[in-house]
Amino acid sequence: MEIRNVRLDELEKSLELAQYAFQYMLNEEEKKEAQEKYIPERNWGLFEDEQLVAKLVIIPLEVYLHGRVFSMGGIGGVASWPEHRRSGWVSLLLRHALQVMNDSGQMLSFLHPFSVAFYRKFGWEMLSDFKKYIVTTDKFPPKEIVEGKVCRDVVDIATLDRIYQKYAIEYNGTLVRDESWWERSVLDDDGHTAVFYNASGEASGYLLYKIENKELLVDEFVYLTDEARVGLWTFLSNHDSMVTKIVFTNIPANDMLPYTLPDPRIGQEFVPYGMARIVNVKRLLEAFPFKPTEHEGHWKIQIKDRDAPWNEGIWSVNINGEGKSTVGLLNETANDGDEKLSCDISTFSAMLIGYMRPTELHRLGRLTGPVEMANMLDQIIAPQQTLFMDYF
16 A cells, blocks of 8 residues: 555546546546646545555645634545445545645645545534525515626626635635636636626625526625625616526625515525644644733643644643744643643634634533633634635
8 A cells, every 4th residue: 555646647547536436527628628737746646556546635725814824735536436445545545634734834724525524533623604595586685776886797806806805804714815716716607707896996896606597696795895785786686587586605604684684584504614624733823813912821722633643732822912822732741730621633623713612612512621711712712703615
């Protein structure tokens, strides 16, 4: 058994496995494009007798956390042949991927799970929930005239990205997008864009949407001002003769749309989306922007992480009045009598990324130790809504 990069001359075998596992077919043009864009250093395979039996890809990305940018390794394309499943090969690949990401300096890792329970075993935890709305035409809000205009099918990525980055920085977990990501992973040849410009000509909101089978499908509804929200809603409502409903996805879990509608009794669903994991506890804690306080803070936490042993142990964290931390790994044989918190890496990930609050985790028994310490963490870890709208 050997784990190594999948070479370019082995790409065809990798594509065969991907197409079988994810049940799709590539035509010759798509295979050629995949070959032209292939980066062997990101693709890892487990080989047995020189035969590829399992694979995954690590995509170097960046995400926002409390307004700062953190390095993240996106795990995708995890697959194995059915005759080799439940043999532990994917487990070995995931542990290898954690080592690779740690060696590369990536602090976080995100993925989209085929099974939440499976990836929880390796330390990933839920990243975000988004709201899905179904609004039938009879529930559309009244059309309002606002100063400004909406332009359809705007293809200027720089304009879209300026709006997106101002929006994304207000959430935890949102991806930092570059131009190639917009082209490759966000914009769709079959979809439409619509941008709201205010009276000064400044772009302050956009939509990504499609129209299919008399349904208007909105993948991203992004706005920086209430004026932009109203202007974009009026644009959507003007489709009332063409569609029977609007289906919104990727709406933040704390969104208040129903409150703004004349009749808030619309279809609503919370959809868990994406999983996240801390790759390196020490690096993340040292870079994490804790809330400034009048007094310095000190706490200890014991973290269990079977699959990334460099995170295992009792960590001592000192935070100064500016919210900057000094982090050290204690000798577990030394017992100084200080009380400490304790949890596994998935719980710690959910807490620092913001999917769950420390006191919530303490009440659930996932974070154990003195409740006073959990309360202190509630004070120094700012609440921030998580949101992840991308797929890889």
